[in-house]
Amino acid sequence: MTDITCDRCGALTPPHDVVSVASSDGPFRLLCSRCFNTGMAHLAEIRAFDHPQFTPMRLADADGVAHEFHFRSLLFGDQLSLEAFESGTHEEDCAGFRFQLLGDLQSDPFELLGELVQKIKRCLAVRHMVERSGRLEVAGTTVRGRIESGGNDDGRMPCVVIDGRRVDWTDFGRMLMAFEGWQFRIELVDPSDEA
Template structure:
């Protein structure tokens, strides 16, 4: 039995398509997204919930690099979440782009997919980091990214993912030093919001 085996149906799912679910006794179960959705649809009394299977999509980023995205649809009772994952390479579990949109549980999943792909294209059109003398630096004056767990720091400090690249906290701080004396504003957004 592998780490990604659904305890409900026995299917081995890819890492991005499993959900750890807490049981009433405090134990955790690993479910594939299909079994998770069946369980939530039953609990939330959502009738005829459609669990779609989407083919991965390849999109070009601002540098012309082709990026492949895999999708997961989850039912959260009164909302459907559609997420896109660029799968990480090597040991960088938190690297890669991720996107999410929320919709009505009865909404057409393919319409939501179209909206998500448009959101992804808008985000991929911008570079927030550029290379200068062998180092990554902030391209302009705005940086958008995602906060992630940094296993190297044992949870003491986060890492950030910018332009699909994992950047540790001290590297990010060094990037900001070129703006010494400037003001800044941090705005935290839900993953489903437009950044």
């Protein structure tokens, strides 16, 4: 993935550490998380905000496959968002694991990191899909993932990301046909909550 130049400080920044921000004159600007947090601290009149940075970390999933995560912290007024993005995935195909945890401004960022790592470990320990005879199937009776844009022209069809893997909406429908006649429950959960 190609680094992106921050529109404020000019630093070359990895895509996972860039925030698209609306500007007062209309167009969106791409800011590194440090510049975003500096601006948010100014708006919230927070004088002593220290922008935390974390070293990438490798964690294994239920099959023993290691996934490398990069972290980003964002200041949202009185809350600190800590996010983890799987490296080696491409923004345009929306694949890969992503996690978020919210804490209050007074939270120790390293304690939040510890909580986020535990959340990641819990999620990686469970498989929701399996591949049998070259076809994806639901592993049990529960599927957890996230909804993303399907990337089609009209932007109306989603895709889902399950176990860090992008699944087209049509393919997801085929996976569900194994449960034809069953009832289902859809619960939409904020990314910072436990799914």
